[in-house]
Amino acid sequence: MDTLLTPISLALSVSLQGLVLSLGLIVAIGAQNAFVLRQGLRREHVGSVVLFCAVADALLLTAGVMGMARALGERPGLANAMALAGAVFLAVYGWRALQRARHASQLRASEGGDGLSRGAALAQAAAFTLLNPHVYLDTVLLVGSIGAQQPAALRGWFVAGASSASVFWFVSLGFGARWLAPWFAKPRAWQVLDGLIGTTMLVLAALLLRHAFTGIFG
Incomplete structure (x- = not known):
């Protein structure tokens, strides 16, 4: 019996280590999380966006464990190059968010979002995921x-433990956002959210530019 319990307990311990490490890194204010939150509040292609982000994280984790970590290092x-591309994307998205913050809007919880097509939402999710160097670093x-x-x-x-952290977080963020829908029915709330998102994106873009220029000229 002990010969069976030891490998199982060791496997669970390693899985828990991956879960805690991944959850500690992913639960932070960032471009990807802000986008998933906004889609969840709008109830706009939430399942597709959450599924994409979770699967992408799982694939990146697997690639890292299988050797990409050494290759990128x-x-x-x-x-x-990834830092520069990510900085441009975040700067453009942040500027658009700040432009939205200038105009009042509100959430109609009984209706689906009408701002993005499914393809456009997935394209933006891919950009936030794959053009963010911190995703590769972390x-x-x-x-x-x-x-x-x-x-x-x-x-x-x-990998299973680390990937389950991504699934838990994105599902909670995307589908849990609907509980905030009554508050975001107020136009002012959307202006505040877009203002925070825009500011966050521009700050991240500036940090990425600093990182890129330090790597090039440092």
Whole structure:
């Protein structure tokens, strides 16, 4: 009996380590989280956006554990190029959010969103996920390198635990946002949200530019 319990308890321990590490990194104010929250509040293609973000995180985690962490660590030029591309995207999105903050709008909780098509929502989710160098630094490099240190037989458990953190967070953020719908029925609330999102995006863009220029000229 002990010979069975030991490997199982070890696997669960490794899985829990991946879950806690991934959850600690993902629960933060960022471009991807802000976008998922906004889609959840608008009830606009929430399932598709949540599914995409969770699957993308799982694939990036798997790639990191399987060796991409080392590959990206050896190519600083690629990281700098991603930082520049991400900064441009975040700056444009942040400017648009600040423009929206100038005009009052409100959420009709009984209706679906009419702002983005499913394809456009998924395209923006992909941009927020794949054009953010911090996703690669945290998800691929940090989590991936820690997962790669686990014994080969336990790496799958580590990935499963880390991926379950992404699923839990994005489902909670996207579908839990509807509980805030009555508050966001007030036009002023949307202006505040868009203002915060826009400011966050511009700050992140500035940080990414600093990171890229430091890597190029530092």
